[in-house]
Amino acid sequence: MKENQVGVQTADTQTAAKKVNTLVQITDRLYELFDNIKIRFSVLAVALAVLLYLPMRSSMYFMEVMTNVWFYVVMCLGLNIIVGFAGLLSLGYAAFFAVGAYTTGILILKYGMSFWLTLPISALMAVLAGLAIGTPTLKLRSDYLAIVTLGFGEMTRLAARNMAITGRATGLVGISRPYFFGLHLYKINHYYYAFLALAILSIFVSYRLMDSRLGRAWKCIREDEDAAEAMGINVVAIRLYAFVLGSVFGALAGSFMAVKMTAISPDSFLFTQSVNILLAVVLGGMGKIPGVILGAFVMVIFPEVFRGIGQYRMLIFGLVLLILMIYRPQGLWPDRSGTISSKVKDKTCKDEVI
Amino acid sequence: MSFQEIFIQQVVNGLLLGSFYGLVALGYSMVYGIVKLLNFAHADVYMVGGFCSLTLLTLFKDTFLGNSWTGIVVSMLITMVIVGLLGVVIERIAYKPLREAPRLSLLITALGVSMILYNSVMVVTGGEYRAYKTGLGFQGISIGSVFVTHTQIILTVAAVALMLVLHLFITKTMYGKAMRAISMDLDCCRLMGVNCNKIIALTFFVGTALAASAGTMAGVYYGSLHFFMGFVIGIKAFTAAVIGGIGIIPGAMLGGLLLGLLESFGTQIPFIGSEWKDVFSFSILIIILIFKPTGLLGKKESERM
């Protein structure tokens, strides 16, 4: 329990600590409740049923927003592999989204390929792009990766804007929508289900990755790189895995987006897009899958609900980011296991009183 | 225009652009050298500097200083002090509490500071472009069809002069010595009785002030300001810093000038055209990172983080 305290070195640390304690106790109760396997499965089943039922009752606008949520969930889980699991900062994640969207768009428009066949190809393209960026930079300090990915993000956008095959500035227009076992996917509800399925798949894959040998290696590198290397982990290779796997998520989300929008243009892949995805990951809690999902939710829903704040939005996000990093680097989601921030905690909690 | 004339004109263009890059790159390089932080907010400080000096210049317009060179120089100096202090404040609030934190947290904080800076300017200016009105004209010197305005000459000279002053500051003064020592080993300096917090704050002050001066010069030269104007130059300046060798002061200057020249000539390459100019400079960044990650002036570094 003591481990859960966040280092806030102020005079009222005591009261703050108490509050956090009560909060943790409440959540612990709830967790205990979920330990019962019957309850767990029934809750999950009800949740899924509601999510599946949602399109029957909701307006088109709401479905559009929810589809965007699932889309963000996929992207954020992808970035989470890079930032959360492997502890690398990528500032050009939108580029992989672009790689996927353009690959699918071009193959459908110019070569008349079936949408479902373009998916493996766009994943392959993302792997190649990830390797091209990751190989030179992952050997260096992680800061270089941040700026190189930032540059790469801009470069991809500029390249897409200047090449004839990507339709230059106007982008690709009129991408035909796919059929799914004879069903023409043209309504927003179809895409809602498609993205929901993709999101559930991503959640599943993320959990499997986290619990795998690879996932433990990531965690190990993240916590102490030198120790990891001493234990015989090939740091560069393991990081490269994270980078490439993360980009595949983005590319697949991009492919689906291309057919959903039927039009893609370089303006969809601006730096702000990458920042938004990163924000969602950081906000919820890097490396924590439920936290990342929560972050994606907040990032999509917040601007839709608070239309009025308009241009203050990014300012608020910037402030939140700063405060979060200083006071609660592990994100909004309650911290239950050793994470990225344990180093900070160790430093600041040594002289804490509980 | 003959081939030679195009060549000379592009060299002139490249030098001015390169000295702006160099000034901004210096700040990246200094901060990185000392606290090993990639300060994303640096590019936005450049933009804030531009707006700050514009405000001052507008105030001076009707006083004896006017909005010509006297006014510009005075407002630039005041801007450098104000924005330099802003840099110190940013360091105190955002970076100092995280000095022992993992690198990722620090990078994200820097990103947050950057967002706060440019978005607050956006809110204040309403996202509009602002005209930077000076009393300067387009008079200049022409040799053949090579044409250089007086403004271009003065700004280039000023930028180079600032870099030289910084170089002297780093190499000849005690403060400079302390900075160099900290960049080698912070903990050791602390043990030796160097007031590290003070020196780090000073580094932020100097680096930020230089970026602010570059912002002012850009305002004077280009004639308009925008809240997002730091973004592109930020990436370019970082590229310049890496080309020269990050953490190395003369490297940042060399890298800046080199990148400026490369870009100017990049526009002239047939069949490629200026649309590929930015792609060109990012590719250089990646190529340098593959073959000589320590930069042109960097020494071989065995440490890896």
Next chain:
Amino acid sequence: MKKRLWIFAFVILLILSGVIGCSQPAAPPSGGGGEESEAPEFDGEILLGIMVPVTGSEATYGKDMENAMKIAADEINAAGGVLGKEIKFTLGDDGCDPQMCTAAASKLVSSEVVAVLGGYCSGATIPALKIYGDAKIPFVITAANSTQIIDENPGWAYMINSPGYHQADAASDCFEELGVEKLAFVHQGDGFSENLAELTRDEWKDRGHEVVAYDVVNKGEQDFSSLVTKIRSSGAEGVYWTAYHADGALLIKQLRQGGYTGEITVADGSSSVQLLEIAGSAGEGVYCTSPPVVDFLPKAKQFISAYNAKYGQEPGPYAGLAYDGVYLMADAIERAGSTDPDAMREALSATDNFETLSGAIAFTPKNVLEESNFITIKGEGGKWVLVD
């Protein structure tokens, strides 16, 4: 432990979606107007959607268009409305971003609007065409004019701003009159300016003249000096800038700073007076192929003063067209006799020289204006003046 977190995530998502799903019924219509004056008796209302960017980089233009539309609606409502019903608006913010645009369009469709007006950025208008087409909602596009819209139009959109090829004609005429032979093009790499640069380049070649440079600058870039040298060395006698005012001003300034002495013409995206303000003395003698800006329309005096009175500022470049769009829509509904989609569409197609501030409106079979409405203006003394 992890599995429990997983369940927790789901529960929270569920609660969130529930909350939002419930709190989301039809957006309250904004605008309308006539609150102060004695409101006439209305027999119901006609809900129109406005789709413009009110956040992001193009927000100024979007708000300006929205304001102009509200003035038009106020006037129509004061005169008894349409079919005895009151015109009301609901806003969808496209943010000049394709993704936001689809959300905005879906939102408008969900709020059951009768028709939609707006569309500023071509890139953020194209994805909406299909959505409105599927929902059978007539869409009057009051600013966006990329030719791509014509190709992608499923038949429910009507463009009341002259499309790019009209402007290409206007620009070519302008340069021919100036006696230019060798022309350089610069665009900004977005859909609109590239499209216009290409159209004008082809037109210029078709007319038997020479294109000596065709270049693009990246958005947000400040230094064009190397480009200026390239243009000078190409021997261009005229430069046509097809993108927006902020970067256009920089280019003009640097062209003059770099010793370029030929003609400069800018396209409609640069028709803001801010261009001349930023460019300063370099802006003197710059030509502009402009959409019908209200300042130069003799019939728009009353609209300008109404706009001034209500919002305390001058109407922007697309205010006139936005204002016209509302009148056109009102007229079409009146002629259709109902808000039946097919009847409205037929009425819009059948529009026969409907008189508006910016000229008479009649559509080609592709729902594009028949007559060009471009005018040529010139920078003089820091202001735009009409060139005859």
